[in-house]
Amino acid sequence: MGDDGDAFDVIVIGAGPAGEIAAARAVRGGLTAAVVEERLAGGECAYYACIPSKALLRPVDLAAEVRGLPGLELRGPIDAAAVLARRDEVVSHLDDSGQVRWIEDRPATFVRGRGRLAGPLRVEVTGPDGDVRTLQARHAVVVATGSDPLVPGVPGLREARPWTNREATVAEQVPKRLVVIGGGAVGCEMAQALHALGALETTMLVRGGRLLSRFEPFAGELLADSLRRDGVDVRFGRSAVRVERAFLDGPVTAHLDDGVQIEADEVMVATGRRAAVVDLGLETVGVPADGPIEVDATMRATAVPDGWLYAVGDVNGLNLLTHMGKYQSRLCGDAIVARARDLPGEPARDTADHAGAPQVIFTDPQVCAVGLTESQAREAGLPVRVVEDDLATVSAARLQADDYRGRVKIIVDEERRVLLGATIVGPAVLDHLHAATIAVTAEVPLDRLWHAVPVFPTMSEFWLHLLEAYGL
Known part of the structure; x- marks a missing residue:
């Protein structure tokens, strides 16, 4: 077991947002906690994903808004060097000392090193110097190690040293020619950001027939139109079958399944x-x-009969979104406290509700969604009614831009008259998503939602349009 300094009520492996919150909730409940991290405290999101990508996209978003109104024309291209410099500040120049202080101020013990399970309630930590320290948990171990980018087995691709989100978000220079393989959230965001910052020849290879295949079809259509207007070459139904890079700093060649070759600086x-x-x-x-790792509704690993192992965030595969990982961690930490203290009844908030998981793609246009799509609702056999509206018909759209393009769609459970899902696509719409999230998660009856009066003239009036189209 080691000395008392190596024993904690809870040990968390992984110091990303999910791991940090799980430890904080345990400590808030009166337990002691240790957080183990081999890389940077703060995790992928803080340094290589959510935060730096949005820092790169924000100037692109503002530039798009400026282009939409006369009298505010840009005086030249976006200053890429200034954007990258600000990105460096936002990610603290990859220095995690501030994040370590946040953990220690909870207070929790931060342990630097590679954490590995070594039997029930035991974690071995291999430190930077190679020394191994064994930690013992009294009540629970939480795995919060996140996820890693997946590189497909295309011949030559790994040898060509491709970028993933990690290299793209911390790039010191923007390549002039870029090939992006994939048409999901990361591919769309980074293709648009890097193209606007200087990747003038940007080609997207999308194996399927549309972008953002998990969203409503119109979301990918509107985004593809926007990317193409900006000069991004979006190719549907195309895949790389071989990739070559002869020299370390040399160009990379992607051989496509239609026989075409594309030469770029990075893939x-x-x-x-x-x-x-x-x-x-x-x-x-x-x-x-x-x-x-399969888990139950309290994030407890189902394969461990004694119930001491938990998994939160990407590593449990339920929902690969930072905010959902943090939600799981709040629930998990509270459940651990309730069980450790043998509180009467079931652990507080012991059901993870993923039906209302919101998601935003921070592109131009912004793509926002919560709950079920139409196809998902119909596949589930639910009594579905769909209502859609062109956002350009909202009075405030004309104030946003002369050529505003956007659309909103809601999925209604006709028997209960509540929202099952909503998708909103357009410029400057992301702040409207939380209202939809509340409506979906709280199952607000449409007759009650009708009394939530939208302010004029704002884009929130689309709610009035939808409810009137429904017949209210």
């Missing part, structure tokens, strides 16, 4: 992610080591 892969479970020691506690 970026954005084809998905996989749970980060390699060498995590899951086999020592009877959990399948290939991931993701």
